[in-house]
Amino acid sequence: MRRVLTFALAALLLAGGAVGSLQAAAQTPSAASGEPIRIGVLDPTTGSFAVFGEQVNDGIRLYFDGVGDQIGDRPVELIFADSAGDPQQTLEQARRLxxxxxxxxLMGTVNSAVAPPLAEFAGQQQIPLVLTVAGARDVTGENRNPYVFRTGLANGQQDRVLGWYTAAKLGKTRAATFAWDFLVGEERVAGFTETFTAAGGEIVAQQKPPLGTTDYGPFIGQVDPSSIDVVYAFFAGPGALAFVQQMHQFGLLPNLELVAPDYFTAGVLDQMGSDAVGTVQAGGYTAAIDSPENAAFKEAYAAAHEGAPGVYVAEGYIGAQVVADAIARAGSAEAQPLLDALAAADLTTAAGPLTFDDRGQAVRTVYVTRVEATADGVAQTIVETVPEVGQSWTPAS
Amino acid sequence: MARARISPGAAVVAIGALLAIASWPLDAYWTGLLTQAVIFGGAAVGLDILVGFAGMASLGHGAFFGLAGYGLALGTLRWGVNPWLAAGIGIVGSTLVALAFAPLAVRVRGLAFLTVMLAFGQVVWGLATRGGSATGGENGLPGVPRPSLGPWDLSGAEAFYLFTLLMAVAAIYAVVRFAGSAVGQSLIGVRDNETRMAALGYDVRRLRIIAFVVAATVGAVFGALSAAFNGFVGPGSLDWRLSAQLLLSVVVGGAGSLWGPFVAGAGLHMLETYFAGTTQRWPLVLGLLYIVTVVLLPGGIASLPRLWRQRRRSARPAATPRSRSASES
Structure with missing residues (x-):
């Protein structure tokens, strides 16, 4: 019995000790001039999305380094946490932040699945949330939570431009779609299909390999190449690499046109090499953009890294720029002025002009690119620039 | 070895009261972390009935945890029923699934049972991710509301923590009573020597089914609590990684001790949250922890008091076992 009491006493003492240190930490005076602005960055740095999360973090760091970690007269503190791409862990880390x-x-996140619970959390806690990459449509949809903004593109946003471009500009009207069988793939194919069919195209076949598949033979084999003139593909990383190679082995490429959202060649373009030549992609950023803003971004990137920045670094950089701009205009880090400033955002980023629609989704330029062979490998060139693309874009609007 | 013992049931209530008091000065973040810790600890206790008592290691226990959460989410968000009723639907639904699947699962033992349960978990996971707009697919179902208990509003961190503790104490108290009952004790017999138990006239199959369903129901209770706490369920609430974490909590805690898995389940969750915020090497830390446990502490956390007593005994060679017991009582 004495031992039980000792244990109880020890537990109470422990709890008391923890409280002392907590209360010391909890004494943060409300925003005053010169007080640091604290930004929580939630990106996956472990798990299968880690490679993308690191790049988004790089972009965010790059931007704030460029402004000397200072907005107006207030220093900026970035607090990074690992979302691991997992909703549960994302919520726990958001709670901690x-x-x-x-x-x-709060800003960041890469994969769509973490966005809806995080948006819910931001609403409950009344903390502004700026999503950089995660494209889940619902969070900027009908039941959008007023604390959420997305600086990246929603799932399907660039696919809508791609669908129109494929039918109206490339003149290809018979498509087979290949997309990983999960919600993001569904949302993207839906976006592509809507504008593609509106412009006179027809979806002849839909293939849905399981997420992460790298053997596409069984799926490619089910599509009759003579029935189609274009293939839409939503894959990324090693999956995209394998797909493009197998399409060549099956003889569908280079005879057919291949169109894809820009995540297709992101990070694997050099490995694809000549197999990627001719691939038409639509996205919110490409290193080929010719503007002083992009030149400045690329220069800042080159100072610390090799090669040209990819789309994930750019999205991190753009997200940070939008956040800094809103804080500067709000003159405060309080939630409501910040939200008002975000809603009124109108700035020029490395990827062109950016504003928000009334559901917090960025309206941005979408770039259609084609992979061309160059003297030292392959590179993307811009073939079409479509300004002011919203999440429900149609060619008429 | 006549030691003065408080009954396990009283210990559960006492620890619950202690945890309730311990949270009093904590801020919302720590209270939330404790809530989660209690939830995972409690789910591990439920699994311990299956693993520690019946000797059936399962890699699909997360499914029952998640199914109850999905029941709560679907009930409140899709069918518009009261959260209490929805939680009831989730827990009863999860239990019924367990009841339906148990007769099939208990036909096999050991590694085969582990694999069957892994497959079962994957089927449930597949249904959740392929459920389209009904289950929200990979996005899951955000916006699960927290109920209020009469005039008691459970939306605050403190209130929900106390409510979770109340539920946990009730569930774990029931588990402890079950473990001490004739059925619970005969489960140990089944684990140790199934043939002999059958020869003695016990209905071994029925005992195993009971253990399976009890473990699932306890998991479901904590799964519903988890969904209400997070305001969210997703495929991650029932996938194999959750199942693995629960099973490892039982192993690290010490299978069959009930309190060990609680400490391990709660502790691992708090460690994970801490490490995920400070290092990217959490999986490495976790792996090392398991290796160290298996090599140095095969009996898990629950074997620590015994090892401690043994050390003390060897440190005082003059004391005979008899006098030591007497001095301790």
Whole structure:
């Protein structure tokens, strides 16, 4: 019995000790001039999305380094946490960032699945959330939560431009779609299909390999090449690499046109090499954009890294720029002024002009690119620039 | 070895009360973390009935945890029923699934049972991710509301923590009573020597089914709590990684001790949250922890008090076992 009491006493003492240190940490005076603005960054740095999360973090760091970690007269503190691409862990880390680190704003995330619970959390806690890459449509949909903004493109946003471009500009009207069988693939194929069929195209076949598949033979084999003139593909990383090679082995490429959202060649373009030549992609950023803003971004990137920045670094950089711009205009890190400033955002980023629609989704330029063979490998060139693309874009609008 | 013992049931209530008091000065973040810790600890206790008592290691236990959460989410978000009723639907539904699947699952043992349960978990996971707009696919179902208990609003961190503790104490108290009952004790017999138990006239198959369903129901209770706490369920609430984490909690805690898995389940969750915020090497830390446990502490956390007593005994060679017991009582 004495031991039980000792244990109880020890537990109470432990709890008391923890409280002392917590209360010391909890004393953060409300925003005053010169007080640091604390930004919580939630990106996956472990798990299968880690390679993308690191790049988004690189972009965010790059931007704030460029402005000397200072917005107006207030220093900026970035607090990074690992979302691991997992909703549960994302929520736990978001709780830590808000409850313990007392961040003024949350930003980041890569994969769609973490966005809806995080958006819900941001609404409950009344903390502004700026999504950089995660494209889940619902969070900027009908039941959008007023605390959520997305600086990246929603799933399907660039696919809508691609669908129209494929039918109206490339003149290809008989398509087979290949997309990983999960919600993001569904949302993207739906976007492509809508504008593609509106412009006179027809979806002849839909193939849905399981997420992460690298053997596409069984799926390619089910499509009669003579019935189609274009293939839409939503794959990324090693999956995209394998797909493009197998399409060549099966003889569908280079005879047919291949169109894809820009994640297709992201990070694997050099490995695809000549197999990728001719691939038409639509996306929110390409290193080929010719503007002073992009030149400045590429220069800042080159100072610390090899090669040209990819789309994930750019999205991190753009997200950070939008956040910094909103904080500067709000003159405060309080939630409501910040949200008002975000809603009124109108700035020129490395990827062109950016505003938000009334559901917090960025309206941006979408670039259609084609992979061309160059003297030292392959590169993307811009073949079409479509300004002011919203999440429900149609060619008429 | 006549030691003065408080009954296990009283210990559960006492620890629950202690945890309730311990949270009093904590801020919302720590209270939330404790809530989650209690939920995972409790689910591990439920699994311990299956693993530690009946000797059936399962890699599909997360499915029952998640199914209850999905029941709660579907009930409140899709069918518009009261959260209490929805939680009831989730827990009863999860239990019925367990009841339906148990007769099939208990036909096999050991590694085969582990594999069957893994497959079962994957089927449920597949249904959740392929459920289209009904289950939200990979996005899951955000916006699960927290109920209020009469005039008691459970939306605050503190209130929900106390409510979770109340539920946990009730569930774990029931588990402890079950473990001490004739059925619970005969499960140990089944684990140790199934043939002999059958020869003695026990209905071994029925005992195994009971263990299976009890473990599933306890998992479901904590799964519903988890969904209400997070305001969200997704495929991650029932996938094999959750099942693995629960099973490892039982192993690290010490299968069959009930309190060990609780400590391990709660502790691992808190460690994970801590490490994920400070290092990218959490999986490495976790792996090392398991290896160290298996090599140095095969009996898990629950064997620590015994090892401690043994150390003390060897440190005082003069004391005979008899006098030591007497001095301790």
């Amino acid at each position: 808000v409850g313990q680190e007392h961040v003024d704003l």
